[in-house]
Amino acid sequence: MRIRSHPIIDFKKRKELPFYFQKKRIVGEEGDTIASALHAAGVRTLTKSLKYDSPRGFFCGIGKCSSCLMRVNGVPNVRTCIAPLQEGIDVQMQDKLGLLPEAEFFGKPKKTLQVDILVVGAGPAGLCAAVESAQQGASVLLVDENQCVGGQLIKQTHKFFGSKQERAGTRGVDIAQELEADVRKLQNEGKIQVMTDATVIGYYESDKKHRFGIVQRCEYQNALFDVRCDAAILACGAMENMLLFPGNDLPGVYGAGAVQTLMNVYGVKPGERVLMVGAGNVGLIVSYQLLQAGIVVDRVVEAAPVIGGYNVHAAKLRRCGVPIQTSHSIKEVCGQDKVEGAVVVRLDENWKPIKDSEEYIKCDTICLAVGLTPSTRLLSQISVQYEFIPEAGGYVAIHDDTMQTSVKGVYVAGDASGIEEASTAMIEGKIAGLAAAIQLGRSKNKKLLAQYREELSQLRAGPFGEKPRIAKQKIAKMRERHHASI
Amino acid sequence: MRQYEKTGILSQKDLQIPSEKQLQKGVAILECVQEIPCNPCVESCPVHAISMKDINAPPVNDFEKCIGCTKCVSVCPGLAIFVVKVKDRTAWVTLPYEFVPVPKVGDRVKAVDRTGAVRSNALVKKVIKQGKTMVITIEIDSDLAMDIRNIRV
Numbered sequence: 345m346r347i348r349s350h351p352i353i354d355f356k357k358r359k360e361l362p363f364y365f366q367k368k369r370i371v372g373e374e375g376d377t378i379a380s381a382l383h384a385a386g387v388r389t390l391t392k393s394l395k396y397d398s399p400r401g402f403f404c405g406i407g408k409c410s411s412c413l414m415r416v417n418g419v420p421n422v423r424t425c426i427a428p429l430q431e432g433i434d435v436q437m438q439d440k441l442g443l444l445p446e447a448e449f450f451g452k453p454k455k456t457l458q459v460d461i462l463v464v465g466a467g468p469a470g471l472c473a474a475v476e477s478a479q480q481g482a483s484v485l486l487v488d489e490n491q492c493v494g495g496q497l498i499k500q501t502h503k504f505f506g507s508k509q510e511r512a513g514t515r516g517v518d519i520a521q522e523l524e525a526d527v528r529k530l531q532n533e534g535k536i537q538v539m540t541d542a543t544v545i546g547y548y549e550s551d552k553k554h555r556f557g558i559v560q561r562c563e564y565q566n567a568l569f570d571v572r573c574d575a576a577i578l579a580c581g582a583m584e585n586m587l588l589f590p591g592n593d594l595p596g597v598y599g600a601g602a603v604q605t606l607m608n609v610y611g612v613k614p615g616e617r618v619l620m621v622g623a624g625n626v627g628l629i630v631s632y633q634l635l636q637a638g639i640v641v642d643r644v645v646e647a648a649p650v651i652g653g654y655n656v657h658a659a660k661l662r663r664c665g666v667p668i669q670t671s672h673s674i675k676e677v678c679g680q681d682k683v684e685g686a687v688v689v690r691l692d693e694n695w696k697p698i699k700d701s702e703e704y705i706k707c708d709t710i711c712l713a714v715g716l717t718p719s720t721r722l723l724s725q726i727s728v729q730y731e732f733i734p735e736a737g738g739y740v741a742i743h744d745d746t747m748q749t750s751v752k753g754v755y756v757a758g759d760a761s762g763i764e765e766a767s768t769a770m771i772e773g774k775i776a777g778l779a780a781a782i783q784l785g786r787s788k789n790k791k792l793l794a795q796y797r798e799e800l801s802q803l804r805a806g807p808f809g810e811k812p813r814i815a816k817q818k819i820a821k822m823r824e825r826h827h828a829s830i
Numbered sequence: 831m832r833q834y835e836k837t838g839i840l841s842q843k844d845l846q847i848p849s850e851k852q853l854q855k856g857v858a859i860l861e862c863v864q865e866i867p868c869n870p871c872v873e874s875c876p877v878h879a880i881s882m883k884d885i886n887a888p889p890v891n892d893f894e895k896c897i898g899c900t901k902c903v904s905v906c907p908g909l910a911i912f913v914v915k916v917k918d919r920t921a922w923v924t925l926p927y928e929f930v931p932v933p934k935v936g937d938r939v940k941a942v943d944r945t946g947a948v949r950s951n952a953l954v955k956k957v958i959k960q961g962k963t964m965v966i967t968i969e970i971d972s973d974l975a976m977d978i979r980n981i982r983v
Binding site for chain 1: 834863864868884905908962979
């Protein structure tokens with residue numbers, strides 16, 4: 345199940361790390377997560393559902409959902425899709441609810457940190473926000489749930505679109521390294537603190553400053569931090585949408601991004617034959633990357649009558665012989681404890697299934713590329729003004745053109761502020777980072793702020809920018825209304 | 831609705847097609863017809879043959895200026911630029927390739943069109959590594975010059 349030969353990434357054999365799964369010895373590799381090591385060994389079922397005992401595999405692959413929770417060295421509810429593999433660990437499937445651990449896992453004392461700006465999420469938006477604020481002279485704490493910074497850039501092996509100054513023509517993986525180098529430089533100068541493998545767990549009562557709780561994991565145990573800051577930039581990203589159909593919970597039904605993580609970050613094949621659901625850019629790009637990893641893509645089905653993603657991405661797939669079927673969707677997934685096939689069905693002009701148009705296809709993996717939902721749980725807890733905007737992908741925080749929410753000093757950037765893509769996320773991050781620095785009196789560069797805004801509106805000017813354009817217009821309108829009502 | 835929005839496959843009527851004379855010297859065919867925010871091809875062109883009105887406009891190639899240098903082929907994030915040169919009954923198509931294994935000069939490979947169908951054999955004439963993208967020139971029959979856009983090794 346390991347990818348050894350790849351046109352873009354060099355997957356060398358790494359140091360072997362033996363560990364135990366259900367008392368059985370399995371050998372993973374250095375750099376694996378627990379779930380990627382299990383997957384490489386052919387283990388797709390990580391847990392069972394609470395009520396019906398149905399097998400569950402991971403879905404999101406990036407620590408956003410809960411279908412990979414396992415018991416590791418006696419500690420329950422470890423998110424194995426992002427937890428690093430270590431030699432000799434004991435991994436167990438959880439029997440129903442996670443039992444309280446025998447081991448003391450909250451033993452470390454609370455530490456207090458004071459910073460100017462807390463940045464939550466080290467993806468394209470968060471990295472750019474942190475760099476921008478720190479360059480303006482603010483002290484910054486950058487927190488991310490993953491082992492490394494870069495967010496979803498670390499799995500984007502394709503070259504980015506956009507303008508030359510926004511790194512167009514550079515692969516996402518390389519952009520992640522460039523941004524990380526910027527952060528490390530500022531870290532060495534003492535301007536940024538970086539905390540990885542850590543989760544911001546909540547927003548707390550405080551007199552003056554904003555106050556957050558952060559849990560950093562170490563050896564599957566936790567240390568609690570009490571963080572006080574004058575401003576917070578929430579760049580928490582998004583999570584992939586699920587689609588309703590029988591069998592959608594079987595191990596082997598993954599978010600397209602999860603599959604991209606598994607193959608491009610950990611070098612593990614998700615399966616041998618894939619059905620891709622959704623022909624937006626994510627579905628098209630991940631399909632092509634599956635081919636690059638030596639995996640067969642049976643076809644791409646798309647419920648809409650037209651392909652949603654760029655034609656250049658669709659054309660790449662077509663000339664590799666992958667069919668794209670518009671007005672088609674998945675009806676059900678077949679298989680007992682794992683995916684063994686799927687039924688696809690043709691849709692009429694009202695998106696209703698056409699009778700007797702079903703076709704069975706043999707595959708072992710289903711990828712869902714049916715949109716994303718902004719991750720806004722932390723924002724909702726801060727009680728920022730919060731609205732449902734379909735074009736933004738769901739509930740989003742209402743924000744102004746400096747990315748500030750209705751709560752002073754709380755900013756939002758990237759997919760968490762409305763689903764878009766990495767180039768615009770980077771600019772939004774810069775805007776939020778600079779605006780926060782200006783608010784704290786660390787900078788006066790309003791001209792640069794205007795320049796970033798101009799770049800952003802240029803990238804959104806075309807027909808493919810219509811959805812985010814509408815979303816941002818609605819957000820601006822709601823903000824005016826909210827302001828008028830105070 | 832345009833056909834390619836449904837199929838993903840461009841036809842020649844969607845494209846800017848060079849004259850026979852322009853094809854003889856070799857020119858870049860830009861198979862990028864939608865308004866997407868992207869401009870590296872413009873920046874890469876040493877003779878300023880490729881232009882666009884703004885960052886969202888589709889690129890336009892001035893075939894008279896284009897020297898068929900293939901610089902834009904590896905730069906295009908959409909892998910949508912091909913250089914085509916025709917002389918008598920022979921054509922050379924230069925295309926971006928991001929798969930393993932990478933063919934060697936002198937190898938016989940399958941020549942594949944925009945639909946993914948194998949149309950003929952092709953001889954690999956040139957292989958250049960541009961970062962992680964391979965820029966490969968193949969030799970085929972001139973009748974297929976405007977159809978062949980991929981290879982199968």
